[in-house]
Every structure is written in structure tokens, then in C-alpha cells.
Amino acid sequence: MQHEDIPAPPEPQTYRPDQITLYGVGLNVENRAAYLPLHGNRLKLSVVPFGSDVPELPKNMPIAVIYGYAYEGYCYRFDKPKLFVFSPNITEAPAKGCGYDNSGYVMWQITKKTQMLELSTSADLAEELVLNANLPGNRSPNTYGNSMALAHRSGRLTRGGGTQG
Template sequence: MSDENSNDQLPMIQPDPYYDPAEIILVGMNISGIKSSSAADVKIDTGGNDFSRISIQLVFAPNRQIALIKSYIYEGNHYELAKPKLMVVSGEGEDLPGNYVPKDRPMKFWRMNKLTRTTEISVEDGLLETLILEANLPGRRSPNSYAANMQMAHRSGRLNS
């Protein structure tokens, strides 16, 4: 966002003529279209002054884009995401009214149904200590990653007769 609008609220997005309780409005920027309307590049810091990139391309996904979603509007309330998400969205998106143009990429919004299937693309960058060791400490792992042991018992102590 530009400096003069950094503390402003989002501009008013005109609602559709009817109320749809299943509608979610995703607010962000389209990062597709650098080389193709279905491809996006993510810059990766490889240490020092070196940079690399990951290229993400949607295949057989008509009318889909890759967007960096920063917030969403649901049932009239605006929610900021703690960390922006790379997501696959439907359509080109509509331009957000006002002067919200970070790094020459206009902010857009997408009206979608909350039951629409989509994909979140997760890219983490950091030290191995953080990404592997700290993420795997007990209490931070998903419950299905803990070992599950089961023992069978029988009255006589034997399973065969």
C-alpha cells in the first residue's frame, strides 16, 4: 500500500444486489501472469547475495489464477490474515477501488463461495534449525505423527489355542 493509505481501511467494495451467506471475498494481488496467466514465480533467498526462484504453474486449470491473499471479508466483517497465503482463485478478480498499488501490482478481490474447492500453496524459507528441528519438537507435530502402539491381550495370555 502506498504511504498515504497505509492506515486507511479497505475501500468500500460494492455488494452484489443480493445477500449470499456463503460468499467469501478474498482480497490480495494476482501474482500470475509474469510469463503466463497460469504461472507464478516465488523468489528464494539462497544465502549471501544469491537468489533463486520456484516457478509454480497451473496445468489444466481454466479460469484459475495464483494469488497472494492478504485478507478476506465474510458476512460483512473484514479479517486480516496473520501471514499472506498463496492460493488458487477463480477468475481474474476485480480491481480494488482506490490507490492500493504495492510494487506495481494492483490489489484485487475475488468473490467466491465458501464451499469452493481450492489449493493453498505453502512455501517456507528459513534456517534448517527452524524448519526441521524446532518444527519437529514434541507438541508442535501433528497428532498423527506420534507413534501409535496397540497390544492385544487374552485371558490365558496366549492368542493361539
């Protein structure tokens, strides 16, 4: 096992069996933003409390692109980056371990019970995102009509709408 494959310990004096270390880049940190592939515009994300138009402090609710994580002494990488919003007051630190050392990445140490929100994004032409994504075979299974209605009639399971004799 190479040095860059070894996950960084969260706190050397503390062992937490449910510790997860996330590796990525914070988006709502000052002087950092995600760039959209649309005419040089940038995406700025913030969390705003109910009844207010003032965004929370950037470090209060981290919003980050996560590339990989460490759990139970092993490193894992996502097949594609994921965009997460963490629960309040999760702090970031310079990344250590799993090949992210001295690379500009940061890490967040959370537990399995940390509340998070995953945001799903896609960037492509309207033809792909709207039209082709809705072709039969590309849609998720729960969007197709469900014509099968199971009913218990005389000990048999049948298609809905049929009559039993």
C-alpha cells in the same frame, strides 16, 4: 467504523449470502512473481493440464497470496498470508474496501462452495525446517506412535496387548 474497514460489495445489484471477498496479490499474472529469499531467485507457479506441458493461461487458474477477506459485512486478516490456487475462471479486480483501496492489491469474489487448494510454504534454514521441526513437541500429534488400542472386553476398555482375566 472507518471507510477502509467496510468491505466492498461484490455487485451492488446482487446480494449473495455466501459471498467471500479475498484480498491479496496474484502470482501467476504476467510481470508478477513471488520472490524466494534464496540468492535473488523467483518462484513462478503455473497450472498444467494432465497430458500437457503447456501451462494454462495465467487468469484461468488464479494462484494468489491472500492477506485477508471480507464475509457478511466484516473484514478479517489472516495471522500470516496464505497461498491459494482457485478453481478456473475466478477473475480478479482492483481491491476495494477493508483498507486495501488504491494499494496495488486485488480482490477475488468467490462463494463458500468454490474449490480451492491451499499451498503451505516455509522459508528458513535446513536446521529449522528439517531438524528442529521434527523434535518431540514440535511435530503434529498424528506423527507420534499411537500405542493405545481400545478394545471392548468384558465391558471394560483396556490398553491393547494386555490380557484380561
